[in-house]
Amino acid sequence: MPKLVDHQARRCHIAAALLRVTEREGMEAVSVRTVAAEAGCSVGAVQRYFRSKDEMLHFALRSVVESARRRMDGIRLGGPDGMTFAGALRAAILQSLPLDTTRLGEARVWAAFYAKAAVQPDFAEVIAELHREALGNLGRALRYARSTGELGPGQDPQALARLILVIIDGLMWAILMDPGLDVAAAASDADAVPQLAALDAALGLIAP
Amino acid sequence: MPKLVDHQARRCHIAAALLRVTEREGMEAVSVRTVAAEAGCSVGAVQRYFRSKDEMLHFALRSVVESARRRMDGIRLGGPDGMTFAGALRAAILQSLPLDTTRLGEARVWAAFYAKAAVQPDFAEVIAELHREALGNLGRALRYARSTGELGPGQDPQALARLILVIIDGLMWAILMDPGLDVAAAASDADAVPQLAALDAALGLIAP
DNA sequence: TCGTATTTAATACGACTGTACCTGCATACC
DNA sequence: GGTATGCAGGTACAGTCGTATTAAATACGA
Numbered sequence: 001m002p003k004l005v006d007h008q009a010r011r012c013h014i015a016a017a018l019l020r021v022t023e024r025e026g027m028e029a030v031s032v033r034t035v036a037a038e039a040g041c042s043v044g045a046v047q048r049y050f051r052s053k054d055e056m057l058h059f060a061l062r063s064v065v066e067s068a069r070r071r072m073d074g075i076r077l078g079g080p081d082g083m084t085f086a087g088a089l090r091a092a093i094l095q096s097l098p099l100d101t102t103r104l105g106e107a108r109v110w111a112a113f114y115a116k117a118a119v120q121p122d123f124a125e126v127i128a129e130l131h132r133e134a135l136g137n138l139g140r141a142l143r144y145a146r147s148t149g150e151l152g153p154g155q156d157p158q159a160l161a162r163l164i165l166v167i168i169d170g171l172m173w174a175i176l177m178d179p180g181l182d183v184a185a186a187a188s189d190a191d192a193v194p195q196l197a198a199l200d201a202a203l204g205l206i207a208p
Numbered sequence: 209m210p211k212l213v214d215h216q217a218r219r220c221h222i223a224a225a226l227l228r229v230t231e232r233e234g235m236e237a238v239s240v241r242t243v244a245a246e247a248g249c250s251v252g253a254v255q256r257y258f259r260s261k262d263e264m265l266h267f268a269l270r271s272v273v274e275s276a277r278r279r280m281d282g283i284r285l286g287g288p289d290g291m292t293f294a295g296a297l298r299a300a301i302l303q304s305l306p307l308d309t310t311r312l313g314e315a316r317v318w319a320a321f322y323a324k325a326a327v328q329p330d331f332a333e334v335i336a337e338l339h340r341e342a343l344g345n346l347g348r349a350l351r352y353a354r355s356t357g358e359l360g361p362g363q364d365p366q367a368l369a370r371l372i373l374v375i376i377d378g379l380m381w382a383i384l385m386d387p388g389l390d391v392a393a394a395a396s397d398a399d400a401v402p403q404l405a406a407l408d409a410a411l412g413l414i415a416p
Numbered sequence: 417t418c419g420t421a422t423t424t425a426a427t428a429c430g431a432c433t434g435t436a437c438c439t440g441c442a443t444a445c446c
Numbered sequence: 447g448g449t450a451t452g453c454a455g456g457t458a459c460a461g462t463c464g465t466a467t468t469a470a471a472t473a474c475g476a
Binding site: 024025026027028107108111112114115116117118119120121124125127128131155156158159160162163165166167168169170171173174176177178179180194195197198199200201202205206 | 232233234235236315316319320322323324325326327328329332333335336339363364366367368370371373374375376377378379381382384385386387388402403405406407408409410413414
């Protein structure tokens with residue numbers, strides 16, 4: 001038996017390189033060669049771990065979906081943690097927004113995959129599944145909040161969950177499209193981001 | 209004097225071809241050749257009207273921004289037109305969403321330009337300017353609505369305008385990412401689009 | 417009708433694309 | 447130790463990319 005390599009780890013390593021290229025120069029700059037260079041290996045190497053460029057892109061998408069899922073699972077809205085429901089919700093949303101350099105990079109990657117999904121249904125399906133899952137999680141949390149009285153009884157938790165996810169996506173783009181955004185200031189002080197006025201307006205309406 | 213052609217019209221013709229290609233196959237499929245083929249002319253022809261591919265893309269972006277601006281200017285929220293404020297607002301937002309095939313195509317084009325703007329600041333600037341203009345228009349309309357009492361006095365019109373624009377963008381993506389969307393049904397009956405539950409939740413909070 | 421300026425088409429160029437193949441190399445079993 | 451097997455790198459190929467340059471066709475003013 002010859003040398004054995006951890007295939008999965010290699011694939012992740014190459015996918016990470018692909019995401020770095022995407023974050024820096026967009027998905028149009030992603031080619032087998034640029035990714036190989038970024039990953040510090042040869043073209044032949046990435047070809048062994050991915051049969052085709054398309055398979056590589058699919059794997060990369062699944063990896064970002066996976067990390068988003070992990071982040072999502074780490075969020076707890078209900079629960080006894082000395083915080084108001086509105087505050088916890090706001091914190092959870094802020095956590096999902098590109099307010100520092102690393103999350104800004106991740107958002108740029110998402111932007112590229114979103115655009116690809118707009119014309120490629122199989123990509124859209126993967127994203128839609130994550131979205132359904134997020135909808136379920138958030139809806140469950142909101143139902144719990146309503147049961148404890150933290151959320152008004154007149155509000156439909158499922159529709160509200162939809163609304164919050166829509167706002168998160170919309171805010172992501174609004175922040176991404178703002179060329180004058182000061183990321184350094186945003187990371188320390190959320191009030192330096194004028195786009196978040198929309199978020200506070202929404203939260204003020206939801207949980208006054 | 210030799211043959212004279214309407215340069216501006218030619219540029220628009222070619223830009224329209226570029227947008228058709230983008231709508232169908234995404235921006236990665238846009239090349240000087242594919243656009244020339246779609247426009248029914250030679251590569252040399254598009255090269256005369258656009259010095260470079262980048263200039264062509266800029267012109268195309270400006271043309272979609274221009275048409276979005278025109279659509280926006282056609283929207284009137286305040287005014288005596290036998291409609292409640294909330295109803296007029298809802299209608300205006302629905303008009304901006306990809307709920308039929310033509311607007312779905314336009315949304316796909318927007319998706320592509322959004323993604324490009326995420327990594328190319330000069331594109332982002334053009335979009336940001338349109339966004340600022342929309343913010344101003346909507347803010348004005350909301351201030352007027354508040355002055356007539358149709359909007360509660362406790363709400364900040366500017367923040368609310370931001371929120372509505374964020375929701376429009378977020379809804380656009382939510383609809384675009386849904387592979388199971390029945391466009392035919394959506395065009396005739398907005399209730400066939402589950403994503404719009406988010407919109408109604410928001411409107412219920414804003415103008416109850 | 418001629419001349420000329422403008423539009424067109426076609427081609428050439430170097431660089432880059434995705435993919436296929438092929439050569440060494442290091443390893444682990446017989 | 448020999449050898450077969452999985453891995454890495456390199457190269458080749460047929461296309462396509464954006465752009466520059468060329469020659470032909472066109473249409474108007476004189």
